Amino acid sequence: EAGVAQSPRYKIIEKRQSVAFWCNPISGHATLYWYQQILGQGPKLLIQFQNNGVVDDSQLPKDRFSAERLKGVDSTLKIQPAKLEDSAVYLCASSAGSSGGASSYNEQFFGPGTRLTVL
């Protein structure tokens, strides 16, 4: 079974430029997540989709970040304009079914990530 695919693997841009990341989840997985992992920190959830609807985007800086999941499969995360502090690894993960509920955890499978450097 193919894992979560992400592209590009690396991206270097200058501040104020825009950038987009792509994620293809595991086939059949309804839930998709985008995380931001700053160097020396653990991953932090940016946005969670259930099929093509947003479940949680409370941590997404909406003035510059946007994400979509058309047709409930692939997803793109965009940053426009980028700031120096956006330098991080952007991880995509997917899980079967929903991850709602305090006692119900569906394992999240992570992609290799996209390393963004903003100069």
Next chain:
Amino acid sequence: GNSVTQMEGPVTLSEEAFLTINCTYTATGYPSLFWYVQYPGEGLQLLLKATKADDKGSNKGFEATYRKETTSFHLEKGSVQVSDSAVYFCALYQGGKLIFGQGTELSVKP
């Protein structure tokens, strides 16, 4: 709010040494607890988990016990190998969210 704190790295050990990576958490109620591992160039992988107090998760020679009284979930392995070199993340799941610690880098020398 909920949070996870891990011991700082990097941790450097010789092959066959005993490993402990400390993890403590802050949460209300009874979250599920996890250890994830990130090998160089790869995505995070679930290593083990425990869903209630006194549960012991185990996988690949690694173990961790859910200690409610000390709010801890320390990772242990009796004899590490060079192939265990990676970054290890402790995490909790509650309220539909997975919250990670900052990660501990482990380097095992032959």
